[in-house]
Amino acid sequence: MKSCKNCQQKPVHTFTNKQQLCKQHFIRYFEKKIYYTIRKFSMLKNSDSLLFKHTEKNFPVIYPIIKQLTQTRGIKLTISPSSKHNKTISGSSMDDEAYEIINTIIKKSHKQLSQSSPVFKKTINPLYLLSDSEIQLYAKIKRMKNPVKKSNSSIITFINQLETKHPEVKNSIVNAFLKNQS
Numbered sequence: 001m002k003s004c005k006n007c008q009q010k011p012v013h014t015f016t017n018k019q020q021l022c023k024q025h026f027i028r029y030f031e032k033k034i035y036y037t038i039r040k041f042s043m044l045k046n047s048d049s050l051l052f053k054h055t056e057k058n059f060p061v062i063y064p065i066i067k068q069l070t071q072t073r074g075i076k077l078t079i080s081p082s083s084k085h086n087k088t089i090s091g092s093s094m095d096d097e098a099y100e101i102i103n104t105i106i107k108k109s110h111k112q113l114s115q116s117s118p119v120f121k122k123t124i125n126p127l128y129l130l131s132d133s134e135i136q137l138y139a140k141i142k143r144m145k146n147p148v149k150k151s152n153s154s155i156i157t158f159i160n161q162l163e164t165k166h167p168e169v170k171n172s173i174v175n176a177f178l179k180n181q182s
């Protein structure tokens with residue numbers, strides 16, 4: 001039987017390149033990915049004050065991670081919309097962004113495609129590079145409620161069908177979009 005690429009424990013997650021991670025190393029991968037996303041897209045300054053609404057998608061999953069990060073850096077964090085803040089945290093996943101990008105293109109919507117950026121105006125999106133399935137697994141290991149609600153949109157169904165034949169299609173959409181933006 002295969003085991004985690006970092007230790008001999010039983011794997012809980014398999015990447016498309018067939019590498020596998022155990023519970024403990026998946027947790028580490030997930031949290032590191034959020035820190036990496038925040039750093040890569042320059043999402044935070046120490047002088048920021050952040051709003052993270054408790055009604056935001058995936059809030060229970062990433063609130064503890066964001067809280068620890070902001071405490072370490074001395075950044076203000078509030079969950080009350082009435083408090084003063086200069087940036088808002090979004091809980092959208094890579095899946096959500098991939099759907100938004102395709103949706104905007106297909107419907108030739110007036111909405112700007114740049115709204116699907118990791119940082120758009122005053123909204124930052126630390127889960128930008130994590131998929132729904134990774135978020136669900138993290139929540140399950142941490143014994144949190146399943147945060148991802150299923151949607152019946154035809155575009156979501158279409159992309160999910162594509163993904164069964166072309167793994168990482170959401171990754172490809174988001175990466176192509178990011179390349180175009182830079």
Ligand SMILES: [Zn+2]
Pocket residue numbers: 004005006007008009021022023024025
């Ligand atoms: Zn491991």
